[in-house]
Amino acid sequence: MDPSVIPALTAVISAIVGGAAGEVGKNAWTSLTGLVRRRFGDDAVAAIETAQTPEQTAQSLVERAQADPGFAETLTSWTAETARLVQIKHDVTNTISGDARITGPVLQAGDVFGSINFGKSS
Template identity: 70%
Template sequence: MDPSIVPTLAAVISAIIGGAAGEAGKGAWTSLTTLVRRRFGDDDTVTAAIERAETRPVEETAQIIANYATDDPAFAEELRRWSAESARLVQSKHDVSNTISGDARITGPVLQTGDVFGSINLGNP
């Protein structure tokens, strides 16, 4: 399996677990857990990775899933498909749009952003 899938998979899982994808993200998470359990339901390591995804680093969960995909080309293809579809879903839920119209008077900066981790400083108070 292409190792570049791990960061994509981790980002998608993180967005879904973090609630960024909303209701559609819940559906994507359900489809991933179904995919993993259908293929590896009898393997405690991979099913535990899914079950504990919210309490461990997402990169670790993504790596465990990707490791299994390395040895199973059919699963790898399903995982690639899921990642691509889910990445588009998560990306579409992050679109941000501001509209300033009518009699609005702007006297300072206008900031448009998606997720912010940390502070935003627009200058001196």
């Protein structure tokens, strides 16, 4: 599976699980679980449904895709189509202005998947 698909897959799953995609997201989840069920069976569906985070769900899917090129192609297509449908946008504007006085680290970001660490904590 092309590694560049993984962040989009994670973002799509996050939007679906977080409810941001509404009814389209519910339909997309049904579609995804159907793809997994047809290819790998009910146990595989249970594995993605019980994942604790969208990142874990995506990782489980990526592992299956790495072992099955046909599924990788299907998952890549599903991700692209679903991202379009749920209209995931990455337009982010961050501004520090005026009399702002910065005395420590600053992070300006859009979607963040995973931990952010600025170094040792005191």
